[in-house]
Amino acid sequence: MKQFVAVLKNGLSLENPLTVLMIGLCSTLAVSAKFEGSLFMGIAVIFVLVMSNVLISAVRKFTPDEVRIPIFIVIIAAFVTIVDLVLKGYFPSVYSFLGVWIPLIVVNCIVLGRAEAFAYHNGVMLSIADGIGMGLGYTLIIAGLGAFRELFGSGSLVFLGNTLVSFGPAYRGPNILLLFPGAFLLFGFIVAGSRALNRRLTARKEAM
């Protein structure tokens, strides 16, 4: 259990897929213009990550090394398609915003990366922990980025049609946050920030 928690925590800070491992960047930057969309993206990734980690970890003993990639990827693709179909059928507004990015979860470097690096070598329980940890780490950043960009860029935060926060109609935020340079820029700062944080964490760990 201790290990489970440790693996889970790892994804959140010291091995955060986005800020430390630098994978899964595409969707992070692309869909984070809106909080709602990025949250759903995060959930979708968690779902796919956990499910595929479980399955891959379960079948890892029967997977010939030469064809492991095709097998992993078909498993992942199946879960992604499920997400795709479900969102299309039940959350059309989210679907229309996420659009391309759902199929692209398949090639989201986090998913295949974790399959290769973790699930293929570890048991089911730990793989679940890894999936949740990595997924949460991803979601944390992407949703935070989404909230920031939407709030400060457009002046309000909308979730499923409800305005959560609003700066009022007179607010003229820096629109650039909603455009692609803004995404790169903010993410650069996030990486810098999380690095500084990590450095302090590591230092503390060493001191202990």
Place this chain on the structure above:
Amino acid sequence: MRDNIYVRLGLPVLLVCIVSAAGLAMTYSFTKGPIEAQAREAEQKSLTACLPEAKTFEKIADASMLAKASTAAGDVTVDGLFRAVDGTGATVGAGLLVGSRGYGGPIRMAVGVDRNGKVVGVTIVSMNETPGLGSKVVDDKTFLPRFKGLASADEARKVDTITGATKSSRGVRKGVEAALAAFTAIGGVEGVSAK
């Protein structure tokens, strides 16, 4: 047999493929209904918004009519022609789903035309315009109403565009022009109501 590489590698892959495909096919059959319902509902909603008088919109599937409409619309795509029917079953006009082109990509919109061939309303179904700029075509509450009452493509062409969102507003305008042209091409209300 076990040593055959084709079998050793092929079996696991085949198995995964079969299971995945079957699973997906099943999921698809489950979600097919909701997906189509969603799509239909969305269509109806945006059509109703631009032609509130109508209760239902019936899709016109006549290939020759669609072809005529497409030709008349030019660059703009005609994604759907609908017969607008009120509670009594009478044709009150037509709804057109068209796809035009803005600054950031396609702009899909619904145009409602009444019995007299006049635009009743225009709604944007989806677009990818820059927030704060191109999005003015929706945010600027005076823009879409400018098309109300126009009866021909020529009239529509005179609608003023929005400064700073020229390309987007011109895109919307082109969509309306095309919708009107298509409506004329298929023979106006008569054409639409002819079953």
Place this chain on the structure above:
Amino acid sequence: MSEATPAPVKIAPADMPPIAGARQVVAGPHIAGTVSGRRIMLLVVGALAPAALWSVVCLGMPAVIVYAACVLASVGTEFAWNAIARRPHTFMDGSALLTGILLAMCMPPMTPWWICMVGGVVAIALGKMMFGGLGFNLFNPALVGRAVALLSWLGVMGELKPYAGGWLVAVPDVAAVGKFDAISGATRLAVAAADRAAGGAYGFDLAAQYPALLLKNLAGSVGEVSAALLIAGGLFLILIKIVDWRIPLGYIGTVAALSWAVGSDPIFNVLAGGVVLGAFFMATDYVTSPITKKGRLVFGIGCGLFNAVTRFYGPMPETTTFAILFMNGLAPIIDRMFMPRPFGWVKPAKEAKADA
């Protein structure tokens, strides 16, 4: 060997004149040229001064506010950054001043002061200091400032009213632009683009715009008031060898050639839309343009190509900012294409053959 034979003389320490004080032990060369970095910056400021002053005269208070806000924010940010980072102060080297002035010159006259300030802060902080300060930035700081301000408040900047009225010269420059000016504050370039799109329906006479563009153009950014003064300043810089002629020539030449090719007026297209300011003063920024001569020509041509093509086939006519920033991004790879060949360099293959 027939010199006189002096008696052997011994120099006693007491006879020795002073040999003291010489304590500098520094590597050579021991003499240096007289051009200093600061002087270069101030000369560029000087070359800009006539155009800047004239714009203040023509535009009055709003221009003063824009200049003041931009320069203050630029120099202040550089000062603050170094103070916080505990690095030696560099705000006196003139480059922040230059950035401020150039930023002001590419802002519309009615830009609110706070947007100018944000532009200045972004220009220096994001555009320069984060990269390590003078000499290390990859993109033109002033244009980074302007681009960020523009993209952030496109709405605000797009809705600015044109300014009519100055201090010395009372007659506003409206007549030439016609009714368009009154409606939207459109620049001549925008009107020309609309006219082109409408197949010449507005009858906008490009050649008739030359005098206004050269001397007193109020529909445009602060720095665009007088193209003539900018050209004079630019030629001055070329003459005193501060600016390499290749960039302005490549830039302006390409814009003119492409305008001619698409059937528009080349001179009008060069004078309008900040091309002159960009070609002489912004594309030529040492730090963000290629360092090789060939590279500079390619860079200039690239700027012109981008500017003209987007002007004629893009959604908005004013793309000088983007053209230069885009090419800034290409500058290192352009330099890499023209790697040095040392004097006496022999193609390795040939040499091998010769040796064999």
Place this chain on the structure above:
Amino acid sequence: MHVVTQLALLLIGAALVNNILLTRFIALCSFFGISDNMHTAIGMSLAVIFVMMLASTATWIAYYGMLVPLGVGEFLYIPAFILVIAALVQFVEMYLRKYSPALYRAMGIYLPLITTNCAVLAAATEAVKPGFFKMNMAYGFTLGENLIYTLGVAVGYGFALLCFTALRERLDIAPVPNVLKGTPMAFIAAALLSIGYIGLGSLFGL
């Protein structure tokens, strides 16, 4: 429009206007991961061009040759495409390693990276399900168009990657503040580079 003009526009649109890296945020992991070395960047660019052309041809054939006739394209295209891509990439890798060691050394080591390169799947998908790239093309591509389009995407990828790598070479020697050193600064540079691409937005109505 003349067909050649149309294809040229398709190419420019895919390569520059809708640059996959800087305006569409696709394939970013490799963009940031590999741009710290010019040699690697060149190898990767070539490998991407080659593999993408191959893969999108294969997926196009699989889609129109099998999935559509069977009526399962709607929900099976993701696993089908990715399976084809993965197998193809691995095959090419093995082939090169055997028959062209020089080429393998030049680009072989990047091939595994390409499997998970979003660009390949994205381009393959765009070809059969238009709209993903926000390209104003409202129809599915023919095989020829598909090839041109894919070439554009791949060349656009390589072009941006090489520019960015050269930029980062200069960042290497810049006294960037410590917190920003390395990746954070790379993102900031990418942000500013992408501003340049904004100027190309909607060029030629693409």
Place this chain on the structure above:
Amino acid sequence: MAGGTFHGGIHPPDRKAATSGAQIERAPLPERLTVPMSQHLGAPCAPLVAKGDHVLRGQVIGDVDAMISAPVHAPAAGEVTGIVTALTPGGIRSVCVVIAVDAEQDRDAFVPVVPSRAGVDGVARAAGLVGLGGAAFPSAVKLAPSKHTPIDTVILNGCECEPYLTCDHRVMLEAPERVVAGARLIAEAVGAARTVIAVEDNKPDAVESLRAVAGDGVEVLSVRTRYPQGAEKQLIFAVTGRSVPGGKLPATVGCLVHNVQTAAALADAIETGLPLIERVVTVSGAVGRPGNYRVALGTPVSALLALAGGLTPAAARVIAGGPMTAQPLGDLDVPVVKGMSGIVALTAAEAAPIVDADQPCIRCGRCVEACPMLLHPYAIANYADRRMWDGCERFFALDCIECGCCSYVCPTNRPLLQLLRVGKAALMTKGVRR
């Protein structure tokens, strides 16, 4: 054709007026001479004398059996008072023979050289002749005829492109016949068809005086005044239009370059058997009595400065040679050596400002334009500053001739040349060849 010039280069103020009119004056002998055993490129000599020995003027006091080396001779008669290790102007520590100069001596008497092998190069070797143009490369090596790389053009380097220096100029004015004689001897030795004496066009009087005695077969060519016109590769290009490939010797393009003073010294050695024990040194700048002095090797720089009226109070920096390439002197008691063409005292105002590498490069491109080797000095310096040696290699650091043009023009005064040297040294220790 060459057009008498080369790519790049600079025009520093020449500041030669103070000494260009000053006749060469023979410096008195100091009490003590410190004669380094390593005054040349190549193997250092071993002392052949011991403490207490009495030596005669011109007697060999150091030699070594190595191909690239040159023997050292006693510059004056006296007693050896010690063999010590001392600093030389080049900054290296060398074994030195210290000679207490006899109070009474005939300054013109000398022990003539005894060549151990025939030919001009044999005499050059025996006379301890090295290049007097600065590099102090043993002349015998260059003069030895070679079958592999025949020489068709001998160029005498009378450019003296460095500011302040006028010693070559004075030699060309005062002893043109010896220069020409040397030129003939060199051409004969290597079998060259063409002999050119190249003089910068700011010294028309030198051209005149050389032409007056040149006679047939020796061309006196006036070349453009531009630093570094005197640098070997640049001069060869200016005179013949040939480019010496990187890392190759001038002989690959059939050329041989010697300084005019070297030629004059060679003529002396051949005609009278005089070894290289004196040379003309320009003392200029912030000194009381600037001039050109014929100095016995081993004379302390401080004594020479004293002779020249001492340093003025404004003098802030003393350097050994022309201001572009000279080493600074940290210690004024170092001896005059064969390769030293001048002592220049600079005031703080004249001297280049002292800056650290934290002055950024603003990428103005001036250094690229100035570099006569067509390099990218800013890039090499940036990489050297960050200790990224492969960057230095990629930009051909080893092709740099250390002329200093880049540092001279740099508006932010980056220590480019110093960084380049660091980069080159690192590459050489890594074993990188150009």
Place this chain on the structure above:
Amino acid sequence: MDLTLILKAVAALSVLGVISVALLATAAQKFAIEVDPNIEAILDALPGANCGACGNPSCFAAAEAIAAGRAPATTCVAGGKSTAEAIAALLGESCEFIPVVSVRHCGGGTNARHAYEHGGLRSCAAVAKLAGGSIACSAGCFGLGDCVTACPFDAMSLDERGLPVIDLEKCTGCGICVKECPRGSGGLLALVDDQAAVAVRCASRESVKDRRGACSMCCIACRKCEKACPTGAMRMVDGLAVLDPKLCISCFACVEACPQDCIDVTGRAASAPAGTLDGLAGSYAGFSVDESAVAAATAQCAVEAPSAGTGEADA
């Protein structure tokens, strides 16, 4: 439930799956080549710093060389003993690895006389070329830290005396500092046995008179250390004290004996586990030298190798 749809889907994906496998399986057979699996394994065992200290351009190249037998298991100087052992185990060999660390043989810094104040570039390599170097000693340290910046393992720092201090815990003995130091070839920095307990802080080969004129900490060739050393580990070679680490037993008699404070404790101990001063004090006591010297040695050590000090706190 639409059975035909399921069948069609299964058929479609299976066909693709089969084609893919066929392709790969054929490739696996036809294109099979012999790759040495060891390369990967060795690469994993290497530190991956690509420091180049071993003479190979990268860790990968080193791995290739080791796998091919062109280089020994001990190739990686930076990885040290553990790496060498791991690689030897992979290759099925045993290995003899003598770990080395870098030690500074100069105690000059503020004790040394400066010949002049140099200007310009603050780099040892540059100053070494300026008029014979900025300090009067011809072997001493300029204190501008070229070695500190060059060390790829962050093991060096400049102290307040203007001398580089080497953290022996971090130093891998890669020798890069020795190569980068302009006076490394003169013995200013040198790789020595990791177990060397003391170091002579002088590398000058000048005459004692010149040395004294140049530095107040120099070795004056008084031979006191030589006499004090019970095992003959400290010997006078050409007028300079030199340690033979193999003979050193960490008694610190030489440290005590040196009138110039020129012999220093490194923080290592010959017979004790590396990095612990406790063990060191024990062997020290065995040679019956008084307590204050231990204290002095400990204090010096704290200056010399801070991390060894913290290591002690840990233990």
